[in-house]
Amino acid sequence: MGVTKSEIFTPEQNTIAKVAKVLGHPARIAILQHLFKINTCVCGDLVEVIGLAQPTISQHLKELKNLEIIKGNIEGTRVCYCINQEKWSEIKSLLNTFLNLDSKSNICC
């Protein structure tokens, strides 16, 4: 039905999935890469850099803000975005714990 049955999963599973889901769009990857690249805030040039319409970028930014991956500071008529370093570290740990779930052996049938 388009609705995920979150209630049958653990909080950890839901959190990992939620973070991965937000990273599951190339525009949001591009936004984050750009923020890391220029190493400071972006004030509005994202629309040109990414190549999607302004409302679309705004929507992607909103999703990144919802998970607190980025912060936005209002500067007059502009809003400057930057990575939330603390949150990014958290996400890194969370995903690394999952990604490091290597099986030692590879016994497969």
Place this chain on the structure above:
Amino acid sequence: MGVTKSEIFTPEQNTIAKVAKVLGHPARIAILQHLFKINTCVCGDLVEVIGLAQPTISQHLKELKNLEIIKGNIEGTRVCYCINQEKWSEIKSLLNTFLNLDSKSNICC
């Protein structure tokens, strides 16, 4: 329109997003965690372990197979699934490269 404009992004951005998208559902996280936990193949018990209907699990398995994250071996009437270790390593590197994009400084407006 529900359609991602993949053509305006780099192959790397699209690949990262595609992998993240597949990891963006708690059922698929749960399936992978279970496969790592038992450290060998799963033959059919996933429906009971996860708690979703059989066709739903089958669909999630299909998505994981599409990205070659898991392999399925037919064993009589059963199919045994296991992690594709090589692919998992690739995914780990891919995501780690992205996750390690720390900015040194935190100059924010």
Place this chain on the structure above:
DNA sequence: AATATTAATCGTAATATTGCAATATAATAA
């Protein structure tokens, strides 16, 4: 005050995703 600039929000269309009942398929067992 009037106008320009920037970003958010609203509304909408097109498509994708989630979940499951029903059914199909394939292999084994009786």
Place this chain on the structure above:
DNA sequence: TTATTATATTGCAATATTACGATTAATATT
């Protein structure tokens, strides 16, 4: 052959996502 068992596929309903034009809100500039 005829069940039985296990998994895949189909079809569908409900909801979510993506994208963008139009509009709004807020501040700057003239």
